[in-house]
Amino acid sequence: MADATFAQDAAVDPVQARRQSQRRTWLTRLALLLAVAGLLWAAWYLLIGRNEVSTDNAYVNAEIAQVTPLISAQVVEVRVRDTQMVRRGDVLAVLDTSNARIAVAQAEADLAAARRRFEQAAATSESLSAQVAAGDAEVTRAEAQLTAAEADLTKAQTDLKRRESLRGTGAVSGEELTAVRRAFAAAKAAASSARAAVEQARASRTAAAGQLAASEALVAGSSIDTDPAVLAAKARLEAAQLDIVRAVIRAPIDGVITRRQVQIGQRVSQGAPIMSIVPVNNLYVDANFKERQLRRVKVGMPAKVVADLYGSDVVYHGRVAGISGGTGASMALIPAQNATGNWIKVVQRLPVRIELDPKELAAHPLRVGLSTEVEIDLTSAD
Template sequence: MSENNLPISSALNKEQRRKKLLIGLAGIVGIAGVSAAAYWLVYSSHFVATDNAYAAVEIAQVTPSVGGTIGEVLVTDTQAVKAGDILVRIDPTDARLALAQAEADLGRATRRVKGFVANDGSLGAQIAARDADEKRAAAQLGSAEADFERARIDLKRREALAASGSVSGDELTRAQNAFASAQGNLAAARAAAEQAKANRSTALSTREANAVLIAGSEESNPEIALARARRDQAAVDLERTVVRAPVDGVVAKRQVQLGQRVQAGMPLLAIVPIQQMHVDANFKEVQLEKVRVGQPVKLHADIYGSGVTYHGTVEGFSGGSGAAFSAIPAQNATGNWIKVVQRLPVRVKLDAKELEANPLKVGLSMQAEIDTRSQN
């Protein structure tokens, strides 16, 4: 009996050990699951991450403000430059000639206005002379009127006496001639008086017109101001023949060549301000529920690997998804439609010191993780 019971007891022991192992394994799996859930609820659920992120920056396009022939190119692609450094020189010959012409025009305008000022005194003297002429003509008119009245009375008397034969025909004729002469002199005196008055009015109008030309100070005179503005514009155009870097950065996309004829606004090259680099991280729309501006971000660049960590902050959100701004936007108003989770670009500002220590280039791949625990 004892020999037959041994196999049965051994089998029971093995079954019990197996159950214990299974229970222990289940316990371990349960503990691991609870731990993972707790880790997710307490920590991991507060972070969102993406590897669809790229370094970006607002590139400065360098274009000339004036046209001309390229006389010198001082930079090449990949060269670092500082704001104010000379990049390109345009042949200044045309600009110098334009400046010289503008300065000559300014001098001519200044002399012309000074002539107007000097002419004002002459016009004043002319008005005084015309006043005297008008007074003289008025006196002559008065004299002619007196002579005419005397000749008229004299003729009237002679005509009355001629009827009675007291006055000879010759004397009557002389009286008639004197009356006709006095009448002509009166008409001439009246015309002279009108002419003197008109001459005075003309002189006054001329002086008033000249006064308008010299109104205000010489510096504020419109003619001089216009010539000065053209001179200043020509000076600015001459200065703009030297094209300088607008920002610190690295030269890229250089297209300009020595001897090339360029027009104002034509692209010459670009400057990438790498010290102002930021990251555009494209998160899925379902990840952005708790993301707010100002939240901290940790980033890694593929070029440096996980050994270099950048720290940044969420600076803002794009106004639309990438699909909305694509060259050919998706047309979802169709019968066969499949929902696609969209991505929204999130702009991340980088720490300037970290960026200086480990510079980035436009378009480099990044990995971004946002800590959403801070709800600003």
């Protein structure tokens, strides 16, 4: 019985030995394969991997133009639809200009009235200048009359004194003395009247001179085209005419119409968005890299972009245009409050803008919001 068992073990041992040998061979091969893979990965990292960073958290973006009317009016015509391609200057919508035309007519009337007021002020200045000259002549005449009245008064006073000195001698009658006294009183009254006339003439001349100065201040240094009131009326007219021009809403940039929110007959308000234009020929990519990936990233470094829309068959070439001033979390509407007690560190991401080659973008158009993969070459910069 013992001999049979020994013979069976002897028969089994070669099989087990062969299996163990085969297992050792496969383990050796696996170890060699893993070692080769590790060497290949190390070589790739040393030669390539450490000189590039990549992320699939990247999306197409653009500087979208908001189309807003500059006046409030009713829409009478809409010439575009969503997804339509437009060029800069194309008419998008037309607003009613009835109120604007009335404003233009009112502004034209105000301008004509301002011109007439300036002409009237200029004519008034000439009239007042003539009145001042006439006032000077009137003062001269009144002064001459005063001189004559004072001479008459002096003569009457002399005659009166001579007659009164002869009254006691009987050479002068009472009637003659009375007539001389009456003449002296009349001369005195005439002199007083002449003085008053001089003062009145001088006051009239002063008043006319003041009115002339005030009138000349309105037109001094100005012409009918440079008068402040005329210029203000011109400005109001230009503003009213500009409102008519603004009633035709044009595309500010080249792009595709999106989110059109205006219909014929709708009254739009000044500054309220009515549609958007996406500049599909001027798109860029916002790539959100982890903070540790950005240690060596610099503005100007070349980058490759692959869009999920076309797959790896289409590769866009671009460059790093800029790095955001803050992480996405810090720019959120409600930033994270890390000062709380239950805090867990989360790797932050920082947006990096990648500008694309316009020719490649024209050959394979993209749209805002599409997913992409971005790879930045860290070995050189443009």
